[in-house]
Amino acid sequence: MRKDGVIYLTKKVEFSASHRYHQPKLSVAENKKIFGKCFWPNGHGHNYALEVTIAGGVDPVTGMVMNIKQLKRFLQKVVQRLDHRYLNRDLPEFKRLVPTTENIARVLWQIILGQYPQLPLHRIRLTEGEELCVEYYGE
Amino acid sequence: MRKDGVIYLTKKVEFSASHRYHQPKLSVAENKKIFGKCFWPNGHGHNYALEVTIAGGVDPVTGMVMNIKQLKRFLQKVVQRLDHRYLNRDLPEFKRLVPTTENIARVLWQIILGQYPQLPLHRIRLTEGEELCVEYYGE
């Protein structure tokens, strides 16, 4: 993970979304047992923080790994698709995937690299409230 | 607001809920104009922090305004009704009220005093994310 001279730069953006944990392949009883109150049919919601880490050398002219204004605008567009949305219904990615923190992180990784393939993406961290976060380094 | 010898004790509890800003008395266009992305039909969600402040003298034997364990258990029950719920559909209080932060705070005030009329309630503060909070001292 560590390379000499590499800077790991992390930028945070936030969004608010609602979701519901529900696996249609399982019975209602199984869903309730596994997901507890997250199974509630009408859903519930969170403030999410997405921290995106890029890695690279420092440009000797600009002193930056990449242009931070450009990165910020890009990430704001990425989370706009999820912000103020009900993930289960509004995002086709979650038609078949339970929108757990783990799966939202993996979907965000794919969205980010799909829209910006040359981004030197190192890691994403997705935080759901103060007690839970997941980190993902890609597949 | 200030009385000599009075301690203001604040206890925080948290919950996660989803909601949608929608006033049925108004047209869709008016709703969109007023509420913007909060009007989205499928709703969205937040982590909320409820901070309840009680005020009173300090009991000379226990050194407490009131028993803090009892207060914590009571507040956990209060937010259980809202936690992991879609406020518009799951709480009858929001059938006619838009579940804005302001109205959630007022409803919480009524729930708290309805269930615990003798609580020396001074103020409630309801925080929705890091940028917005409301405070309410009752009616």
Place this chain on the structure above:
Amino acid sequence: MRKDGVIYLTKKVEFSASHRYHQPKLSVAENKKIFGKCFWPNGHGHNYALEVTIAGGVDPVTGMVMNIKQLKRFLQKVVQRLDHRYLNRDLPEFKRLVPTTENIARVLWQIILGQYPQLPLHRIRLTEGEELCVEYYGE
């Protein structure tokens, strides 16, 4: 300060600025004694958080004290004048005033009410780092 049925709504916006504590009416020795390292000629800087509290009844149709999108846009414009600026040189308000946290708060109060006289402004809180904040209720 407390009225029945009044909601106190607080919105936070942030800005980054630099400043220097220097009172031209005093000698260099007096400036150094009073202001210590804040007197340093080239200045230094902070991230500031401005929390603006408005107070009012809740509109029975919208459920809001005032439109929160409108408040946010207004406050973003207010801090734009200070953001990424050197307060002593870039803001005429600080030609004669030492830009202490106290004076920045008072100047912000005047800017806010000067641009939006009908805003039901109750309090502003200005935070400079994690150890210091000032609150102001106007003159």
Place this chain on the structure above:
Amino acid sequence: MRKDGVIYLTKKVEFSASHRYHQPKLSVAENKKIFGKCFWPNGHGHNYALEVTIAGGVDPVTGMVMNIKQLKRFLQKVVQRLDHRYLNRDLPEFKRLVPTTENIARVLWQIILGQYPQLPLHRIRLTEGEELCVEYYGE
């Protein structure tokens, strides 16, 4: 509480201490019932944050309510007596008083005004972890 032209300035200092909730006038059974796990004989501890608010007009020369360096040094001395101490044994003030958050706040108020009677003290806020704080305006 509000006066025109008054700035409320709050300075935060931190300390770490241990304590035990025990009222010798009560039986062991009563102590256990009231204080629960806080009664444990060997004690336990917290990081405390003390936020001291002073109130006053702004000096037209310095732009400050009072000299902030002087206030910081004073508050650091105040908490030095409690920092890294077991409050029940090490502070005579808690020989007869249960060191609840409420009583620690009241004792701090007395210490502060006892050592600095002319301080324009408005409020102290004592925070014990992220879920509990008390505010006190004096007697």
Place this chain on the structure above:
Amino acid sequence: MRKDGVIYLTKKVEFSASHRYHQPKLSVAENKKIFGKCFWPNGHGHNYALEVTIAGGVDPVTGMVMNIKQLKRFLQKVVQRLDHRYLNRDLPEFKRLVPTTENIARVLWQIILGQYPQLPLHRIRLTEGEELCVEYYGE
């Protein structure tokens, strides 16, 4: 540390404890020199945050690395042994070990894996206040 497709999930639990830095093999003078105010005989305390990171693939049915409710209950039991305790006296693990943040982290690692050997434990982070944390990946 990085494997393709692996999610690192972190769950936070908190506890409050007191401790004292004291190495019986050393003289009082040496203890004082090394540990300073942490050597104080009656001890002092902190709020600790324990962040436990597990690593693994995402279950295609549940969308989770492991059941988060189960992980939370397990971690709450783990910290119950330390919560509201004086580590030096109440935990046999610290009869011979100085309860530094480093050693508490190592003991927590052993407790966690001792009680739940199949847990895909990746890292624990133990935070003592806002200025100090340690991370441990096991032995």
Place this chain on the structure above:
Amino acid sequence: MRKDGVIYLTKKVEFSASHRYHQPKLSVAENKKIFGKCFWPNGHGHNYALEVTIAGGVDPVTGMVMNIKQLKRFLQKVVQRLDHRYLNRDLPEFKRLVPTTENIARVLWQIILGQYPQLPLHRIRLTEGEELCVEYYGE
């Protein structure tokens, strides 16, 4: 990055500084395009948090990776050179380097190891406000 039995200990210190993004090799138009509002001639400022991580085994006598009091004093001296300074003018290191977060981190790494070559330095993290941080593991 991971060695058996190694503890990663992180200590945080803070400082406030001002800076300006300006690359003299580029035209004013290019500077404006790349750096936007950070190019403003009079500069602006931030509160920075420097988190320094050392890595090592735990001393069986002291229970520590290294003496934490000594580490704290050393880091306070390190940031004293930057605290309450205008980086572009006051630090010779930034005569030729744009004081981006990336470059400040690299300069801090060199200062730390230059003054304390035997420090078991693992990583530094430099945070500029709540939305941006960089991590560096050395060259």
